Amino acid sequence: MVTGCAADTGGVSAWKTFSQNIAHAAAHFKDAQTMRHITQDSGFGLKTEQVKRRHILVKAVIIGLVSGGLACAFRWTLMQVEHGRTGALAWLRENAHWAAGLLAAVGIGAAGCALALWLVRRFAPETSGSGIPHLKSVMLDQAEMCWWRVIPVKFAAGVIGIGAGLALGREGPTIQMGGATGQMVSRWFRVRGGEGERKALMSAGAAAGLSAAFNAPLAGVMFVLEELHGVFAPVLFVAAFVSSVVADIVCRLLLGASPVFATPSIAAPTLAALPLAAVLGLVCGFGGVAFNKVLLRSLDWFDGLRARRWPVIAIGALAGAVVGIAAWICPDVVGSGSHLAEHALGGGLKVIGVITLMMLARFALTMWSFGSGAAGGIFAPLLVIGALVGLGTGHAVHQVWPPLVEHPEIFAVIGMGGLLTAIVRAPLTSMVLIIELTGKYDFMLPVLTCSLIAYGVAEAMNCAPIYESLRLRALEKSAEIAPAA
Structure with a gap:
């Protein structure tokens, strides 16, 4: 009897140990699958299993609408300011002494650039330059994005500085403002800061900014995947694609559907x-x-x-x-x-x-x-x-x-x-x-x-x-x- 009981006890223990090993293996497999899902969905710098493509569609549409409208406003305002500056200088060439005209041109440039640089340094130093390096640092958790100051300062300083004659482009401001718009929309939806979804939404805003700047939705998507993150992640692709297309539609409705550089006379290369x-x-x-x-x-x-x-x-x-x-x-x-x-x-x-x-x-x-x-x-x-x-x-x-x-x-x-x-x-x-x-x-x-x-x-x-x-x-x-x- 004792022997039988001992044998039975040993059998139960062996079975219990075997069952525990199976449970541990199953749990390990489940963790591995979860980590693979995280890596595939989130991509570089997006560390969460809660980012799902279907959850981000509505937010990406809103970001495309807001970023597209903001980029259009920036483009239109900048065109008006540049047109005013070139028109004023053309009038001075025809109606004023060359010395007076030169002095006026220097005054316009000096006053405009001084004001633009003061706005950047005084209120939002991160808006200096194109803003794309700052956005990349935000994605890597090496810098903070404060949308409530980036958007107005980048808009005003960009229009004033480039409008005054600085040889700079509009795409840097629209990309950074787009990224800030993505953060703003994520706040509206109360997306938690630790979730990768916020970064995906900021990336979508950056894509929309480039798309609206050049009427180039595919380039906006490629920019996010190739330059901003350097990897392909489904959630990034979906968010960037949706926001870029929406921003491009907004821009074409408001500013026209022609390519930025119309080249009808160029022959096709062989x-x-x-x-x-x-x-x-x-x-x-x-x-x-x-x-x-x-x-x-x-x-x-x-x-x-x-x-x-x-x-x-x-x-x-x-x-x-x-x-x-x-x-x-x-x-x-x-x-x-x-x-x-x-x-x-x-x-x-x-x-x-x-x-x-x-x-x-x-x-x-x-x-x-x-x-x-x-x-x-x-x-x-x-x-x-x-x-x-x-x-x-x-x-x-x-x-x-x-x-x-x-x-x-x-x-x-x-x-x-x-x-x-x-x-x-x-x-x-x-x-x-x-x-x-x-x-x-x-x-x-x-x-x-x-x-x-x-x-x-x-x-x-x-x-x-x-x-x-x-x-x-x-x-x-x-x-x-x-x-x-």
């Missing part, structure tokens, strides 16, 4: 353009590396003025005065540069010397404007520079061997994609954006060829992407200021 597109990729690769290095140096130079205790208003006035002189001499090289890009794409510039001079002037003014710390992006300026680089390359080859390049303006489109890729290091976003900007889908192969070569050159030279360099630089500056504070 396969014969691919070798020169590859050569242009080399040029854009080296040009992109130079752009990144000089841009960082310009920021250091203006930081040196601040270290010598120059007042913010004085720095802004200095930056604006130089811009004002340039605006009086050649109005097309200042501001957003859309007219200059249209001239390049439309074949209006044909002399290599003039093209080169315009390109160098625009490059210098972009470095000067961004280095000051004013609110504004670099997408539009580098697209203008890329168009001029491509156009100049096309005309140079045309003069040597006309049959090889019958339409040099083709390479203005290709150059935009190549330089954007070399600087930002996002080839898919660059290709999609250029196609949506121009409406020329038959440019896909040469743009892709140029972009991949430019990407390889920049990578081979160990040049970091510009937004990553700017983000790390901002974090380093914050770490230097923190102990002193």
Whole structure:
């Protein structure tokens, strides 16, 4: 009996141990499945299993509506201010002495840039520059987003600064304001701060901002996946896609459905353009590396003025005065540069010397404007520079061997994609954006060829992407200021 009981007890214990092992294994499998679900749905920086695509659709639609409307208001206001500035300077050229006109141009630039820079430094330092590096830091939990100050300051400072002539673009402000809008909407729906859904909504707002800035919904989606996060996550894709499409519809209803750069006269490139597109990729690769290095140096130079205790208003006035002189001499090289890009794409510039001079002037003014710390992006300026680089390359080859390049303006489109890729290091976003900007889908192969070569050159030279360099630089500056504070 004892033996039987002992055997029975042993059997029960063995069975109990076996059952516990099975339970532990099942629990481990369930945890693994949960973690896999978290990773797949959330993506880089989104650490929650509660983010579901069906929960985010309504919020993404609202973000698209709000961000699209805000971006349209920014675009329209900026166009009116720029039109007013160019109209005033044109009137002065016809009716005033050149010295009086130059003084007025310098005054407009100095006053506008000083006010714009003061707004940034006084109320929201994170709105300096494009705002994209700040948004990336927010996604990495390395910075905070305060939507209630980012939106009004970025809007006002961007309109005033770019309107006064700073050679900056509108896409940086609309992306950062879009990200802030995403945070604002997440507050409306009481999304908890620790949940990845808030980051997904902010990313959706950023996508909507780029979409509305350039009438480019696909580029908005690609930008979030390729540049802002660097991974594909279903929840990010759904939120960005919905908000981008909604923002694009809003923008087309309010401001028109035409591509930002209308190029009806450009002939479609043939396969014969691919070798020169590859050569242009080399040029854009080296040009992109130079752009990144000089841009960082310009920021250091203006930081040196601040270290010598120059007042913010004085720095802004200095930056604006130089811009004002340039605006009086050649109005097309200042501001957003859309007219200059249209001239390049439309074949209006044909002399290599003039093209080169315009390109160098625009490059210098972009470095000067961004280095000051004013609110504004670099997408539009580098697209203008890329168009001029491509156009100049096309005309140079045309003069040597006309049959090889019958339409040099083709390479203005290709150059935009190549330089954007070399600087930002996002080839898919660059290709999609250029196609949506121009409406020329038959440019896909040469743009892709140029972009991949430019990407390889920049990578081979160990040049970091510009937004990553700017983000790390901002974090380093914050770490230097923190102990002193």
